Amino acid sequence: MSTASQSWVLTRRAVREALRTPEALLPTLFIPLFFLIVNTGQAAKIFPTGNTPFLRGQGYAAFQLPSSLLLAASFGSAALFLVEDIEGGYFDKLRATPASRTALVLGRLGAEAMKCAAITLCLILVALPLGIHIASGPIGLLLLVLMTAGWAVVYVGFMQCIALKTRSAAATNSGGLVFFPLLFLTPSFVPRNLLAPAMEKAATVNPVTYIMEALRSLILHDLQTAPILRGFAVIAVSAVLMIALNVRLIRSYD
Amino acid sequence: MSTQTLSDGVGTVPAMTYAVEAENLVKHFSKGKDAIEAVRGVDLHVAQGEVFGFLGPNGAGKSTTVKMLTTLMSITSGTARVAGVDVAAHPDQARRKIGVALQEAGLDGRQTGRELLVLQARLFDMSPATAADRAKELLELVDLVESADRRIKSYSGGMKRRLDLASALVHQPEVLFLDEPTTGLDPASRLTVWEEVRRINEQGTTVFLTTQYLEEADALCNRLAIIDGGRIVLEGTPQQLKADLRERKGLPDDPTLDEVFLDATGRTRERIAGEVQEVMA
Numbered sequence: 001m002s003t004a005s006q007s008w009v010l011t012r013r014a015v016r017e018a019l020r021t022p023e024a025l026l027p028t029l030f031i032p033l034f035f036l037i038v039n040t041g042q043a044a045k046i047f048p049t050g051n052t053p054f055l056r057g058q059g060y061a062a063f064q065l066p067s068s069l070l071l072a073a074s075f076g077s078a079a080l081f082l083v084e085d086i087e088g089g090y091f092d093k094l095r096a097t098p099a100s101r102t103a104l105v106l107g108r109l110g111a112e113a114m115k116c117a118a119i120t121l122c123l124i125l126v127a128l129p130l131g132i133h134i135a136s137g138p139i140g141l142l143l144l145v146l147m148t149a150g151w152a153v154v155y156v157g158f159m160q161c162i163a164l165k166t167r168s169a170a171a172t173n174s175g176g177l178v179f180f181p182l183l184f185l186t187p188s189f190v191p192r193n194l195l196a197p198a199m200e201k202a203a204t205v206n207p208v209t210y211i212m213e214a215l216r217s218l219i220l221h222d223l224q225t226a227p228i229l230r231g232f233a234v235i236a237v238s239a240v241l242m243i244a245l246n247v248r249l250i251r252s253y254d
Numbered sequence: 255m256s257t258q259t260l261s262d263g264v265g266t267v268p269a270m271t272y273a274v275e276a277e278n279l280v281k282h283f284s285k286g287k288d289a290i291e292a293v294r295g296v297d298l299h300v301a302q303g304e305v306f307g308f309l310g311p312n313g314a315g316k317s318t319t320v321k322m323l324t325t326l327m328s329i330t331s332g333t334a335r336v337a338g339v340d341v342a343a344h345p346d347q348a349r350r351k352i353g354v355a356l357q358e359a360g361l362d363g364r365q366t367g368r369e370l371l372v373l374q375a376r377l378f379d380m381s382p383a384t385a386a387d388r389a390k391e392l393l394e395l396v397d398l399v400e401s402a403d404r405r406i407k408s409y410s411g412g413m414k415r416r417l418d419l420a421s422a423l424v425h426q427p428e429v430l431f432l433d434e435p436t437t438g439l440d441p442a443s444r445l446t447v448w449e450e451v452r453r454i455n456e457q458g459t460t461v462f463l464t465t466q467y468l469e470e471a472d473a474l475c476n477r478l479a480i481i482d483g484g485r486i487v488l489e490g491t492p493q494q495l496k497a498d499l500r501e502r503k504g505l506p507d508d509p510t511l512d513e514v515f516l517d518a519t520g521r522t523r524e525r526i527a528g529e530v531q532e533v534m535a
Binding site for chain 2: 089094097254
């Protein structure tokens with residue numbers, strides 16, 4: 001069986017696992033939605049649609065949506081399921097099969113991408129009544145979903161590295177704190193050129209900024225090649241790095 | 255299978271076919287600046303078709319040895335061949351020939367028994383239809399048909415252990431490694447596992463069994479080795495080992511296997527309490 005088929009078999013198992021654990025799934029939907037509503041409620045009057053050029057005629061919720069999507073993609077619950085597999089011995093059972101080590105990694109990451117794609121669609125649907133529309137059209141919507149799912153793969157890949165290295169749920173959870181600088185040292189509330197100089201520098205070196213700007217361009221603009229390519233490039237490079245690190249950690253796992 | 259050959263002066267003749275062979279197997283773990291020597295030069299020769307018992311107190315190196323033999327742990331030095339395959343050089347090839355049921359039943363509680371077996375079979379390259387058939391066959395074998403579509407987390411300890419055993423047999427391995435398969439089971443479940451082990455062995459599978467239960471080793475194993483402090487301290491058939499001790503100590507009757515164990519590991523009954531237990535199943 002090819003690595004792709006093995007990955008698919010393992011992806012299906014991880015999807016079942018996620019569906020059978022709704023208690024882990026629901027916060028992924030509700031917490032980003034909560035932040036979207038609260039942040040929009042707090043700042044919408046500061047940035048009225050008519051007088052705020054960077055909103056391009058939409059409400060502030062449209063500007064905030066990428067932050068919520070990235071938050072939804074940054075829960076990394078799949079890494080905690082991996083720790084459970086490790087602690088319960090099932091990970092050893094999988095390692096004892098001739099399945100490719102890459103498939104062992106891609107199985108979970110594939111499920112995370114699917115799960116995040118579904119959550120992204122749900123969030124967008126729920127956000128529509130807040131006056132959001134995807135200016136780049138159906139293709140833009142597809143790219144929006146793919147990009148958010150791509151970030152979920154990168155982030156869970158990172159969390160899985162911690163899980164494989166430490167084999168501890170507590171350490172894996174703590175590793176997730178890296179999410180705060182990654183998500184908040186970005187132009188999450190205003191465009192980059194309106195940030196204070198130090199913050200602007202931090203946002204410029206933060207790769208998540210380019211994903212956020214790409215998502216935002218898909219919501220607020222027609223299809224714009226440059227930011228979209230930058231966003232996908234960041235995801236592609238980070239995903240390759242994370243997958244390679246995961247595979248290496250599994251191969252040297254003792 | 256690996257075959258050791260002997261020279262008869264004219265040519266070479268096959269002497270013994272081994273299912274498991276280890277030469278000077280060593281495992282060191284580094285902890286800070288210190289290195290822990292978990293296994294210190296283990297030699298093993300397990301013949302095809304044997305039930306081989308691997309005994310030792312807690313921390314003696316049993317599980318580490320099994321993990322090295324089953325490709326789950328790297329080997330610091332030495333060589334290991336299972337079913338004729340060098341486990342370090344060709345781990346994937348080795349994995350196709352061995353079945354593993356480790357100390358804790360390694361199962362995913364969120365799957366059903368059937369889903370787990372089908373997944374396992376698919377990872378051993380079976381088509382979806384063949385995997386489903388094999389899962390059905392194994393569920394019948396371990397008497398879990400009625401619970402097949404229930405989530406594993408609702409299974410009892412004995413059911414989990416039987417399912418774990420079934421998952422290790424999915425690809426009809428040549429060598430089956432069972433690491434303390436009855437630890438924590440009630441006597442009835444323990445007997446069921448013993449029956450399974452005997453039946454699997456009768457079908458030609460070599461069984462490499464680690465256990466802390468000396469009665470279990472006595473009941474199941476054709477031959478056994480005792481490991482202590484990372485080294486093999488005694489090896490032979492249970493009868494041989496008992497007879498040797500009787501002769502050496504001038505005892506009127508054959509000693510029990512636990513007396514052999516205590517003698518081999520230099521432990522006293524007081525010291526051994528909590529490490530090795532005798533069970534009456």
